[in-house]
Amino acid sequence: MDSDIIIKLNKVNFYYGQSRALTDITMNFRKNKVSALIGPSGCGKSTLLRLLNRMNDLIDGTRVEGEILFEEKNIYAQNVDPVEIRRKIGMVFQKPNPFPKTIYNNISYGPKLTGIGVEDMDTLVEQSLKRAVLWDEVKDILNKSAMNLSGGQQQRLCIARALAMKPDILLMDEPTSALDPISTAKIEELIEELKKNYTIIIVTHNMQQAARISDETAFFYLGNLVEYNKTEKIFTNPDVKHTEDYITGRFG
Amino acid sequence: MNRHTKEIIIKYVFFTFSLVSIVVLGLIVFSLFREGLPIFGKVSVKDFLLGMEWYPTYDPPSFGIFPLIIGSLIVTIMATSIAVPLGVMAAIYISEIAPQGIKEILKSVIELLAGLPSVVLGFFGMVVVAPWLQDTFDLPTGLNIINASMILAIMAIPTISSISEDALYAVPREFKEASYALGATKFETITRVIIPSALSGISTAVMLGMARAIGETMVVLMVAGGAAAIPEGLFDSVRPMPASIAAEMGEAPFRSAHYQALFAIGIVLFFLTLAFNLIADYVSHKFRQIGSGTL
Amino acid sequence: MENIMKSFKNNSMQWRYFKQSIFFGAVRLSAFIIALALGGILFYIIVNGIGAISWDFITKPPTDSMTKGGIMPAILGTIYLTIGAIAVGLPLGIVSAIYLTEYARQGKVIRLIKVGINCLAGVPSVVFGLFGLGFFVIFLKFGSSILSGSLTLGFLILPTIIGASEEALKSVPQTFREASLSLGVSKWQTIYRIVLPNALPGILTGSILGIGRAAGETAPIMFTAAAYFTAKLPGSIFDEVMALPYHIYVLATAGTNIEATRPIQFGTVLVLVAVVLSIDLIAIIIRSYMRKNKRW
Numbered sequence: 001m002d003s004d005i006i007i008k009l010n011k012v013n014f015y016y017g018q019s020r021a022l023t024d025i026t027m028n029f030r031k032n033k034v035s036a037l038i039g040p041s042g043c044g045k046s047t048l049l050r051l052l053n054r055m056n057d058l059i060d061g062t063r064v065e066g067e068i069l070f071e072e073k074n075i076y077a078q079n080v081d082p083v084e085i086r087r088k089i090g091m092v093f094q095k096p097n098p099f100p101k102t103i104y105n106n107i108s109y110g111p112k113l114t115g116i117g118v119e120d121m122d123t124l125v126e127q128s129l130k131r132a133v134l135w136d137e138v139k140d141i142l143n144k145s146a147m148n149l150s151g152g153q154q155q156r157l158c159i160a161r162a163l164a165m166k167p168d169i170l171l172m173d174e175p176t177s178a179l180d181p182i183s184t185a186k187i188e189e190l191i192e193e194l195k196k197n198y199t200i201i202i203v204t205h206n207m208q209q210a211a212r213i214s215d216e217t218a219f220f221y222l223g224n225l226v227e228y229n230k231t232e233k234i235f236t237n238p239d240v241k242h243t244e245d246y247i248t249g250r251f252g
Numbered sequence: 253m254n255r256h257t258k259e260i261i262i263k264y265v266f267f268t269f270s271l272v273s274i275v276v277l278g279l280i281v282f283s284l285f286r287e288g289l290p291i292f293g294k295v296s297v298k299d300f301l302l303g304m305e306w307y308p309t310y311d312p313p314s315f316g317i318f319p320l321i322i323g324s325l326i327v328t329i330m331a332t333s334i335a336v337p338l339g340v341m342a343a344i345y346i347s348e349i350a351p352q353g354i355k356e357i358l359k360s361v362i363e364l365l366a367g368l369p370s371v372v373l374g375f376f377g378m379v380v381v382a383p384w385l386q387d388t389f390d391l392p393t394g395l396n397i398i399n400a401s402m403i404l405a406i407m408a409i410p411t412i413s414s415i416s417e418d419a420l421y422a423v424p425r426e427f428k429e430a431s432y433a434l435g436a437t438k439f440e441t442i443t444r445v446i447i448p449s450a451l452s453g454i455s456t457a458v459m460l461g462m463a464r465a466i467g468e469t470m471v472v473l474m475v476a477g478g479a480a481a482i483p484e485g486l487f488d489s490v491r492p493m494p495a496s497i498a499a500e501m502g503e504a505p506f507r508s509a510h511y512q513a514l515f516a517i518g519i520v521l522f523f524l525t526l527a528f529n530l531i532a533d534y535v536s537h538k539f540r541q542i543g544s545g546t547l
Numbered sequence: 548m549e550n551i552m553k554s555f556k557n558n559s560m561q562w563r564y565f566k567q568s569i570f571f572g573a574v575r576l577s578a579f580i581i582a583l584a585l586g587g588i589l590f591y592i593i594v595n596g597i598g599a600i601s602w603d604f605i606t607k608p609p610t611d612s613m614t615k616g617g618i619m620p621a622i623l624g625t626i627y628l629t630i631g632a633i634a635v636g637l638p639l640g641i642v643s644a645i646y647l648t649e650y651a652r653q654g655k656v657i658r659l660i661k662v663g664i665n666c667l668a669g670v671p672s673v674v675f676g677l678f679g680l681g682f683f684v685i686f687l688k689f690g691s692s693i694l695s696g697s698l699t700l701g702f703l704i705l706p707t708i709i710g711a712s713e714e715a716l717k718s719v720p721q722t723f724r725e726a727s728l729s730l731g732v733s734k735w736q737t738i739y740r741i742v743l744p745n746a747l748p749g750i751l752t753g754s755i756l757g758i759g760r761a762a763g764e765t766a767p768i769m770f771t772a773a774a775y776f777t778a779k780l781p782g783s784i785f786d787e788v789m790a791l792p793y794h795i796y797v798l799a800t801a802g803t804n805i806e807a808t809r810p811i812q813f814g815t816v817l818v819l820v821a822v823v824l825s826i827d828l829i830a831i832i833i834r835s836y837m838r839k840n841k842r843w
Contacts, residue, residue: 087731097722110730266646274663283681341577367827369763371792439567467671469766494673518677529669
């Protein structure tokens with residue numbers, strides 16, 4: 001059972017300056033599963049996600065307490081280089097954010113600069129785009145600017161860009177909130193496909209989405225983890241009344 | 253060398269470079285003091301600042317810069333009183349009223365005006381404005397306070413106008429909309445909502461415009477007339493501090509009392525403009541605009 | 548609010564619109580006066596200066612105690628000094644701005660640096676001249692030379708370049724940085740590969756405005772670089788040079804025959820204005836082009 005766990009949070013508190021954004025979070029994320037983080041705006045779900053690859057380091061005046069173990073090692077330990085962590089834990093953002101470069105260079109950017117020793121870049125680019133189910137649409141325009149793609153295509157490009165680093169985990173921060181329903185459906189299909197090879201942790205404010213794609217769901221409220229369970233259980237018969245109220249739309 | 257060390261080295265190298273501005277500021281003080289302070293072995297600070305007679309080449313010389321300080325202050329105040337209304341009103345026009353096309357043109361006009369070299373404006377004041385003033389008002393010379401103030405105002409307008417415009421522009425849209433929604437006219441909205449909320453930015457603009465005018469050299473050198481005496485009227489000539497430095501440094505023997513006195517004027521000028529800038533900085537931070545305003 | 552409500556009751560609509568139209572008239576007039584000042588000055592300089600401009604004027608040195616001949620050494624001197632100022636100010640300014648926007652965290656030191664930059668921006672040009680004289684010419688013994696003048700001008704435009712660069716760097720969307728960092732690319736590589744290339748056009752256009760200023764300054768080079776007259780062209784960076792702004796000042800105030808050389812003076816003014824304003828105009832045009840084509 002334990003070998004199944006890839007990330008382990010142990011009594012994590014997080015502060016923006018004086019105010020506490022996360023309180024005493026203890027939870028485990030399991031390998032090759034899709035875990036969804038849900039809850040009303042400002043509940044701390046995005047903050048938690050950004051803790052996992054140390055993106056919150058970029059914000060002035062933040063502080064972390066407790067430990068987050070990734071493959072048994074605390075990623076907030078003194079000697080850990082956040083850059084190393086981010087190579088293994090990829091991220092896809094709320095708004096598609098391709099670089100103003102060509103499609104090809106968007107994908108090759110990470111592998112090239114991090115010197116992970118790619119023998120055949122063309123193959124890696126093709127592979128990554130195929131995994132993100134974008135290859136057929138862009139294979140003839142690889143040297144065109146990524147800015148010309150549609151929003152949904154851009155987001156899949158960003159997923160491909162993250163996949164090119166061959167991460168163990170993919171963090172997704174409301175990846176479909178800026179997209180139309182058709183693009184959203186495509187991304188959801190893609191997530192279904194990706195979980196065979198990757199661990200996916202996704203923040204979403206769309207409860208149907210969480211129900212459709214995730215294996216496990218965590219419900220956050222005011223910086224607290226209220227309930228963390230199998231998705232099926234959360235959506236049919238949650239243990240906590242509060243969760244049920246939220247899911248059935250009684251507040252939030 | 254691993255990447256982490258490299259990153260840290262880069263960061264500290266960049267940090268060191270970012271200190272250059274402070275270092276230069278320090279070196280300016282160092283150089284001015286080194287060359288200028290010795291004068292105070294010969295003249296007391298009080299006699300230097302408040303002395304009424306500036307006869308640096310007489311025998312014995314006298315180094316009283318009070319007339320020069322008065323000269324600087326009077327042209328600065330005059331120039332500011334011309335430049336502030338024009339600059340601020342133009343900023344209001346650009347940010348609140350002008351249609352898009354005119355707005356772009358006016359912004360370029362102000363930028364180009366800022367780009368005009370001071371020597372060119374000085375030249376213009378000398379060969380165009382001065383003869384005109386002289387003829388029109390039947391004066392002994394057209395190189396006087398009025399002329400210098402007008403030309404200085406042209407130099408200060410771009411500073412005042414562009415900073416005011418930023419301040420006006422930064423007033424949150426919601427404020428304006430709230431005012432319009434109450435049935436206020438555009439004029440009422442501008443005078444009672446927009447200008448009050450941009451006031452700290454506009455004050456900063458005025459301070460910086462004054463600092464610009466007080467430190468400006470070529471204009472006052474070429475246009476103010478150069479009389480080192482307390483003026484009795486606005487058509488009199490004056491010799492502001494920067495003009496004295498620029499005009500006399502070429503003739504003052506190296507490390508003579510005169511040379512040192514000119515550096516000492518530099519010290520006075522430096523600290524005067526520093527004070528203006530620090531006040532402007534204080535105002536813009538202390539009374540930081542509400543909303544997205546940053547200066 | 549109470550004030551507004553009260554005035555609404557007291558003032559009839561006509562009165563309110565009357566006040567408004569007076570006010571609008573006044574602000575329009577202000578803008579018009581400023582535009583007229585620029586237009587008038589430029590017009591006057593062009594009309595009076597154009598007659599002096601010829602190929603010889605631009606390519607020949609002055610003759611007959613600077614009452615005849617051209618201004619080539621002064622043009623060349625201004626070009627040297629401007630290039631020197633760029634070489635000093637641009638790298639220092641860009642690096643400072645990168646530190647301030649990308650690395651620095653809010654704190655006392657940063658606040659101090661920013662105040663320092665603002666104060667440096669406010670130092671009068673003649674004080675820069677004294678600083679150049681006291682420090683580069685005398686203390687470092689560079690003499691009155693291209694080197695001293697370039698360093699003085701370089702530090703003079705440093706705050707402008709820092710300001711322009713900071714603004715350009717800040718306008719690069721934070722999401723670009725996040726995307727790059729989230730791939731495990733280091734901070735420096737992110738800056739070098741993503742932030743800088745996207746900020747560079749903005750940095751350059753902003754800096755060009757500072758560079759135009761350097762080309763037109765007189766007081767800072769009076770005691771540090773500019774020669775009243777030199778027959779020979781500079782051989783090294785330790786030589787004095789003639790420069791357009793200083794040449795204008797000299798001709799207009801200390802020439803051998805001020806009235807007789809008026810046409811040459813106007814010609815020189817026109818050349819200087821053309822140089823400086825075309826530098827500025829290039830920046831303005833590039834910037835408006837960039838705004839239209841901005842993709843984020």
